[in-house]
Amino acid sequence: MALTQDDLKRAVAQAAIAYVPDDCIVGVGTGSTANFFIDELAKIKNRIRAAVASSEASAKRLQGHGIEVLSLNEAGDLPVYVDGADEITRHMHMVKGGGGALTREKIVAAASKKFICVCDASKLVDVLGKFPLPIEVIPMARSYVAREVVKLGGQPVLREGFTTDNGNVILDVHNLQIMNPVELESALNQLAGVVTNGLFARRGADVLLLGTPDGVQTLTA
Ligand code: 5RP
Numbered sequence: 001m002a003l004t005q006d007d008l009k010r011a012v013a014q015a016a017i018a019y020v021p022d023d024c025i026v027g028v029g030t031g032s033t034a035n036f037f038i039d040e041l042a043k044i045k046n047r048i049r050a051a052v053a054s055s056e057a058s059a060k061r062l063q064g065h066g067i068e069v070l071s072l073n074e075a076g077d078l079p080v081y082v083d084g085a086d087e088i089t090r091h092m093h094m095v096k097g098g099g100g101a102l103t104r105e106k107i108v109a110a111a112s113k114k115f116i117c118v119c120d121a122s123k124l125v126d127v128l129g130k131f132p133l134p135i136e137v138i139p140m141a142r143s144y145v146a147r148e149v150v151k152l153g154g155q156p157v158l159r160e161g162f163t164t165d166n167g168n169v170i171l172d173v174h175n176l177q178i179m180n181p182v183e184l185e186s187a188l189n190q191l192a193g194v195v196t197n198g199l200f201a202r203r204g205a206d207v208l209l210l211g212t213p214d215g216v217q218t219l220t221a
Contacts, residue, residue, distance in 0.1 A: 006036075008120035008211030009084075013037040015209045015216045016082045019116045022047050025075045027108045028062060029083020030055040030101035033118050037082050038062055052078060054108045055101040056165050072111055081112035085205070086131040086198070088123050092205040092221045093181045097134030097198030100164050106196050110203055117205035121212045128181055132157070132172035134198040139169050141193020148191050149173055152184075168195055 013036035020026055020041070028038060028051045038058065041048065042065035050068040052075045053059035059069045083105055085094040094117065096102050109115050133154070137145045146156040154173035162170055178184055181201035188197040208219040 003213050005120050005122070008213075009033045009118070010036045011216050012118040012120070012209040012211040013040045015218075016116050016118050017041070017044060019080050019082070019114065019207065020044070020048060021079050023049055024079050025049050025070060026051045027078040027081030027083075027112045028053050028058050029081065029105055029108075030058050031084045031099045033084035033120070034058060034082070035061060037118060038065065038067075041065070041067060050075070052108055054083065054104040055099070057099075057101075072108060076111075078108070078112040080114045080116060081109050082116045082118060083109070085117050085119055085123055085200070087125045087128050088117055088119060088205065088208060089125060089128060090219065092117070092208060092219075093128060093199070093201040094204060095128050095131050095133055095178075095198050096200050097136070097170070098131065100134065100136075100159070100162055100170055102134055102198045103136050103164065103166055103196040106200065106203075109200065114207065115203070115205045117208045119208065119210055121210055124210060128178040128199070129176040132174045133176055133178070134159075135171045135173060135188060136164055136166070136168050136195040136197075137171055138193045138195060142169055142171065145191050145193050146171055149188075152187070166195065
């Protein structure tokens with residue numbers, strides 16, 4: 001029987017467990033693939049100390065499994081962060097934030113020694129930008145940031161009815177062909193009112209566990 005996308009996500013989530021050291025505090029991402037990872041983590045919860053979550057939703061799922069959730073301030077630096085992506089290149093640059101958790105994801109990733117990205121094969125791309133790039137914006141800056149993004153060649157669309165865990169809005173930017181993700185990540189972060197953008201290029205992934213019909217492939221930076 002052919003493997004489903006969920007089978008591939010479960011396979012990479014299982015493979016990511018090998019990167020979790022004993023007695024550590026684990027950084028945990030957000031989204032459907034991260035959810036599979038949380039479920040796998042539950043099976044080895046006796047050999048970890050706790051987790052730091054990149055969203056309220058992930059915190060709730062972790063706690064539901066009886067895994068203690070600490071704030072990043074309590075935990076300090078983490079050995080490993082495991083999360084999915086909306087798009088990733090072989091250079092380990094990513095677009096993230098499809099679930100709207102990009103800011104906390106970027107913070108937890110920044111505080112982690114290793115970023116393990118877990119994805120099914122559909123996420124691997126040559127050029128980022130087909131998936132609309134999320135930008136988290138302070139609500140009063142929404143129109144200003146949207147006008148500036150148009151000048152950069154993008155088509156921003158407000159994510160209707162969505163508020164981030166930090167109380168902000170998301171602009172999803174369509175029609176970008178992101179040839180220089182490191183540069184664009186910095187340029188967008190310079191716009192007044194932008195909290196974070198979903199480009200994870202300055203700090204990309206260290207390891208990509210890619211779920212394919214032939215098994216889990218491991219790519220490294
Ligand atoms: C959430 C994210 C997710 O990692 C990204 O959207 C991938 O999600 P999924 O594993 O459900 O495809 O960045 O903000």
